[in-house]
Amino acid sequence: MIIILGAGCAGLCAARRLQTRGHKVLLIEAEDHVGGLAGGIRIQGNIYEYGPHVFHTTDPQILADVKELMGADLIPYHRTIQIKFLGNYFQFPLSISDVIFKLPLSTVLRAALSFVLRAVEVWICRPKIETAETVLQRYYGDVLYKIFFKDYIQRVWGIAPAEFSPSFARERIPRFNILEVAEKAWALLSRHLGSGHAVRTEGYVEKVAGDLYTTRQGFSLITQKMADRITAGGGKILLQTKAVLIRREGQRVTGVRAVQEGKENMLDCEAVINTLPINEIALAFTPGLGVEVEEQARKLRFRAIVFIGIKVRRTRILRASFMYFREHSFNRITDLSYFGFKIEPQGSTLLVAEIACDPADRLWTDEAMVKEAVVADLLREDILTRDEIEEMHVFRAQHAHPMYTLGYERALSVLLEEFGKFHNFETAGRQGRFQYINTHVAMKMGYEAADRLADKI
Ligand SMILES: Cc1cc2nc3c(=O)[nH]c(=O)nc-3n(C[C@H](O)[C@H](O)[C@H](O)COP(=O)(O)OP(=O)(O)OC[C@H]3O[C@@H](n4cnc5c(N)ncnc54)[C@H](O)[C@@H]3O)c2cc1C
Numbered sequence: 001m002i003i004i005l006g007a008g009c010a011g012l013c014a015a016r017r018l019q020t021r022g023h024k025v026l027l028i029e030a031e032d033h034v035g036g037l038a039g040g041i042r043i044q045g046n047i048y049e050y051g052p053h054v055f056h057t058t059d060p061q062i063l064a065d066v067k068e069l070m071g072a073d074l075i076p077y078h079r080t081i082q083i084k085f086l087g088n089y090f091q092f093p094l095s096i097s098d099v100i101f102k103l104p105l106s107t108v109l110r111a112a113l114s115f116v117l118r119a120v121e122v123w124i125c126r127p128k129i130e131t132a133e134t135v136l137q138r139y140y141g142d143v144l145y146k147i148f149f150k151d152y153i154q155r156v157w158g159i160a161p162a163e164f165s166p167s168f169a170r171e172r173i174p175r176f177n178i179l180e181v182a183e184k185a186w187a188l189l190s191r192h193l194g195s196g197h198a199v200r201t202e203g204y205v206e207k208v209a210g211d212l213y214t215t216r217q218g219f220s221l222i223t224q225k226m227a228d229r230i231t232a233g234g235g236k237i238l239l240q241t242k243a244v245l246i247r248r249e250g251q252r253v254t255g256v257r258a259v260q261e262g263k264e265n266m267l268d269c270e271a272v273i274n275t276l277p278i279n280e281i282a283l284a285f286t287p288g289l290g291v292e293v294e295e296q297a298r299k300l301r302f303r304a305i306v307f308i309g310i311k312v313r314r315t316r317i318l319r320a321s322f323m324y325f326r327e328h329s330f331n332r333i334t335d336l337s338y339f340g341f342k343i344e345p346q347g348s349t350l351l352v353a354e355i356a357c358d359p360a361d362r363l364w365t366d367e368a369m370v371k372e373a374v375v376a377d378l379l380r381e382d383i384l385t386r387d388e389i390e391e392m393h394v395f396r397a398q399h400a401h402p403m404y405t406l407g408y409e410r411a412l413s414v415l416l417e418e419f420g421k422f423h424n425f426e427t428a429g430r431q432g433r434f435q436y437i438n439t440h441v442a443m444k445m446g447y448e449a450a451d452r453l454a455d456k457i
Pocket of ligand 1: 006007008009010011028029030032034035036037038050051052053055056069152154240241244275276277305354397400418427429430431432437438439440442
């Protein structure tokens with residue numbers, strides 16, 4: 001039997017692929033539901049998501065698999081995003097026209113000058129130390145970088161852009177220059193010519209590309225249907241079960257210790273696919289993986305998010321499906337009425353506000369405080385009135401975003417190299433490979449890890 005740690009998109013797809021290759025699978029999942037970050041939480045008849053998830057991909061195999069799985073339950077969705085800043089609403093990714101027409105003329109001129117100066121400077125000499133800050137200054141020029149990114153990144157991520165690796169900017173933030181426009185035009189042309197391409201999972205740059213889809217139960221219906229297929233095929237899923245230790249003999253994994261309802265069990269296995277945070281799993285091996293590996297594992301950090309779900313007595317509240325704010329307690333808020341969700345009772349909608357923080361912050365622990373902070377900001381923004389609020393719920397994701405801090409690449413490669421020495425262990429997914437990826441790439445990583453494992457055991 002092969003044990004898969006974590007029943008998010010990566011774990012579910014790994015399990016399904018192993019089943020199709022004739023293996024018995026057991027999934028171990030800490031939560032009481034499958035789906036991980038892409039799963040929904042059912043509260044009093046409604047489903048709240050960890051920030052509503054939209055399915056999209058340009059990978060033909062993943063798209064075909066999800067369409068086959070979902071049939072008519074997969075429904076097209078049109079995404080709208082607005083960023084409120086300096087009293088104006090901007091589109092994201094930043095458009096040249098918004099910058100020209102919505103910023104004061106003097107700022108636009110300074111921005112254009114700084115963009116040109118930065119381009120010339122970089123053309124003459126590259127910065128000695130490349131960080132996310134130097135990359136963003138190059139993409140946007142100093143003036144726009146300061147206006148749109150510097151303080152915002154510090155607030156959302158808790159550290160300054162100069163402390164991030166350049167990969168953070170390259171993988172996460174779209175460029176704003178002539179090359180980007182050319183790249184978009186080419187992508188559009190290729191799509192019209194029908195040349196869909198398979199997505200590479202490593203070195204993936206986060207992009208929302210391809211048609212967008214949702215379901216009447218949000219993304220959670222996709223992961224639930226994946227889980228149903230696995231159990232229908234004879235696979236087992238243990239919910240509310242936490243993997244706490246990986247037993248090894250030399251370069252072979254022989255068992256996983258799991259805790260369910262306070263009881264510990266050692267489960268023997270033929271092999272393991274991990275999708276849990278790579279740093280935590282590296283520290284869970286017994287005997288340990290050595291001082292160097294453990295030291296590097298402790299260097300990797302994740303950013304947490306506290307979600308505040310609000311049921312409001314009105315069919316639609318926000319002017320776009322996603323809205324970003326810079327001065328409020330939450331940096332993003334979504335209105336689920338845009339996502340095709342079935343919301344009970346009729347005539348109401350669900351909002352989900354996201355506050356980035358660390359588990360050591362008061363924001364993580366003090367529910368009353370975060371609820372009040374969000375309501376105060378919604379009132380200030382004239383988005384709703386206090387008596388329209390019917391319910392509020394707080395839920396959390398401790399490992400929401402891998403943090404690409406300076407030098408993280410070395411720590412990550414030490415761990416991946418160590419895991420590469422094992423004959424029957426693979427690691428995959430957003431947490432498992434510490435990569436800022438979307439669901440379709442997590443799915444693909446699950447398939448790829450299953451194939452690598454099945455080929456070698
Ligand atoms: C706010 C937010 C919005 C997003 N929006 C989108 C979007 O719109 N579209 C999109 O495509 N992608 C989106 N993503 C990315 C997407 O959520 C992830 O890429 C994807 O869900 C990752 O799947 P995974 O299986 O790799 O990891 P996870 O979903 O994190 O799965 C890991 C699983 O392991 C479990 N686990 C952890 N520790 C243990 C343990 N000790 N024992 C047992 N189980 C354990 C967890 O409970 C979890 O279920 C978003 C991410 C965030 C944070």
